[in-house]
């Protein structure tokens with residue numbers, strides 16, 4: 307079973323060619339990203355497919371799992387390692403059936419512990435809470451409080467992911483509160499040196515060595 311901890315890299319909405327995006331992700335992985343999510347809310351079907359396939363190549367080469375946001379069909383088509391589902395993205399049980407027992411099925415729980423309990427019961431691999439801080443990527447996201455992470459750590463068997471406006475400066479607080487992964491878009495992709503940016507997050511974890 308995949309060990310879920312450390313920096314969880316999420317891609318930004320970008321029209322960049324697939325090889326350029328893959329190169330960026332490779333750099334972030336070299337800095338210590340432990341899980342990658344392909345998330346692109348703006349791209350059409352062909353670009354999404356091309357970008358996702360390119361990322362899968364990079365992730366496979368590095369031994370890092372690739373999760374697809376929202377789209378179980380794309381995840382199944384390209385043989386990705388899992389899917390991340392929010393409230394409106396379909397049924398985690400159906401996703402598990404489609405992708406298999408070893409797939410990573412992530413579920414958004416926003417600021418809601420009841421959703422997290424339910425996600426665990428349905429076989430989710432991790433639950434995600436947030437946004438913890440203002441997020442340039444998702445400015446209108448619901449805000450979550452730190453206490454949720456401690457409750458999740460104490461009452462769930464599956465790991466909790468924190469997301470939303472996370473920086474190397476505020477990430478330590480979330481880990482101390484109970485987050486097992488920090489999910490980050492802007493804090494890595496908006497930096498000139500993606501490997502160094504990833505390293506700054508990876509170093510917050512006990513075993514955050516770069517690959």
Ligand SMILES: Cc1ncc(COP(=O)(O)OP(=O)(O)O)c(N)n1
Nearest residue numbers: 375390391392393414434467469489
């Ligand atoms: C790790 C992680 N956590 C939360 C989300 C948000 O999912 P969702 O609420 O479905 O919103 P969109 O990302 O689809 O806009 C996520 N993608 N990843």
Ligand SMILES: Cc1ncsc1CCOP(=O)(O)O
Nearest residue numbers: 441443444470471490491492
């Ligand atoms: C997808 C998502 N859901 C809540 S905040 C967020 C975006 C996180 O991106 P950033 O790290 O740029 O705040």
Ligand SMILES: [Mg+2]
Nearest residue numbers: 376391392395
């Ligand atoms: Mg979604």
